[in-house]
Amino acid sequence: MGQLLLHGWKLISRGFSSLTPHPLRVCIVGSGPAGFYTAEKMLKALDGAEVDILDRLPTPFGLVRSGVAPDHPETKLSHLPETWKQIVVNQFSRVAANERCSFFGNVNLGTTVSLSDLCKMYDAVVLAYGAESDRYLGVPGEDLGGIYSAREFVWWYNGHPDCSNVSPDLKNTDTAVVLGQGNVALDVARILLRPINELETTDIAEHALTSLRESTIRKVYLVGRRGPVQAACTAKELREILGIKDLHVCIQKADLLTSAADEEELKKGRIQRRVYELFSKAATSHQQHDIVGQRELHFMFFRKPDRFLPSESGNTVSGVRLEKTCLKENGASGKQVAVGTGQFEDLKCGLVLKSVGYKSVPVDGLPFDEYRGVVPNMKGRVLSLDQAEHAIVEKGLYVTGWLKRGPTGIIATNLYCAEETVASILEDFKNGLLTPSSGSPKPGRQGLLQVLENKNARFVPFSGWEKIDTKERMEGELRNKPRKKITTWEELLLAVDG
């Protein structure tokens, strides 16, 4: 439906643009995949549309820069000169280079500009700022030192300026426990277990490389509440971690036993089938005896965290108390849920990474579903509740990406998501819902520049990011890496000046 609408709309909009006295002015908050795919489709669909992309960081690209693991292999196809990450970055850079598009880095929704400011200045505001917080486990000891969310750890090794000082202690222990078995959990486990020489030629942050070089961690446990049939990781990522050189992988054969309900799940799910097959193969083939000093990866199934145990000092974590679980069918959804059995065991460790899901952060004036951690919406149109608790559409306000769908999917998932939101915007535009009631056009980019000037706020244009990019790549070349990331706010802004 969206495709047809866009197609027909492309024909109409050409005529429409010449009729309307002013172009459609769109502001997108967030410059990760959600933001950029939305900008790309918006610019393509409407000849006259003007799109401004804001980001609170001086650097664009969101999780493409700060989330994708640095050790992910180069493209397997030798005829392509670039990694797929660079392909995506190039694509987004082309969008930013469009004369109808402007990037505004170092602009924070909330402190630099408010949501109501933006709604006054733009015909349509699209929120694409993702999920920058974490789901909380809510178990005792969660605030002990040495316990981090996977997001913090990932931002730390990817050089995100908010996490450059996290300094996880990787020298106090030989064991790390990762709670969760999704792709992010696999990422962090892999970074902890990769031979250091394989990390040296990546764009991993320098401070992380130094820490990892001195790390004494040799064992990583990936702990899941349910079984291998329910593991959230996907085949590609599981295959990758199972293929690490000199890594002893431990999977209990007993955990591979399937119930009738498990068999049903496997029948219906291609992804689950292929993941389960990989687990089965790994359980049988990795049987050789431990080589002294060999690193170990343990997949623990049917365990949920009951509490975190403090060390003697009382400040840091020394272990996790796990409760054994079994699966019960949740009648309504048909899904199997993990239920505690009252049997406990303690797992000693000095580092815990919680990888149980990201969560979006609410913003003043924006409707928010606390339970799901997303903005309520219908095909990208933001919904709020009126006095009588009826859902109404917030005119001119849209949402895309993780903030809309929850923190799931791959980068390309945002492509379809953006298509849906853009289709909603175009439909509303066609129906006259985005024309300002006052009659005079909204100020758009000029309005934003005025607001920023009034506040003496210093924004970073795309050319500013290009200076950062050039500096990082030059420094990287000296060290046989694709780039050496600049990891503090001060240095990033300094590079923009230089």
Added chain:
Amino acid sequence: MVLSRFSQLGARFLKESGIVTGKAQEESSEQKEKITVTFVDKDGEEKVIQVPMGMSMLEAAHENDIELEGACEGSLACSTCHVIVMDMEYYNKLEDPADEENDMLDLAFGLTETSRLGCQVIAKPELDGMRLALPAATRNFAVDGFVPKPH
């Protein structure tokens, strides 16, 4: 180059009536280096194109303005160029997908028994006449269970 319905018929008429002879010879030798592929979009609209040997279906689609996404530009890092081979006979003529392709197909929307990634299907003589459908389903992105009351 995409020919509209009319010019397709016109060209065929000219060829068959023998009026354009020298050109017909050129075209038939050209045809040996190209195969005919039909793309069918989710509304059932068909587009017949010529694909030179060795070109992927993704590239061919882009050269002919067919709306097939290729977010990772053929580097096996996404599933947006997902196509459905409409005839089992042609599907079986393709080499089995590698693990890497299967990993990406796992994530494709509307996956079928004869689904492949367009960037991995390369034109060869045996595929002449192949029909490829663009998937109809895109994921439903509505927030689970949230149904706004009509106002």
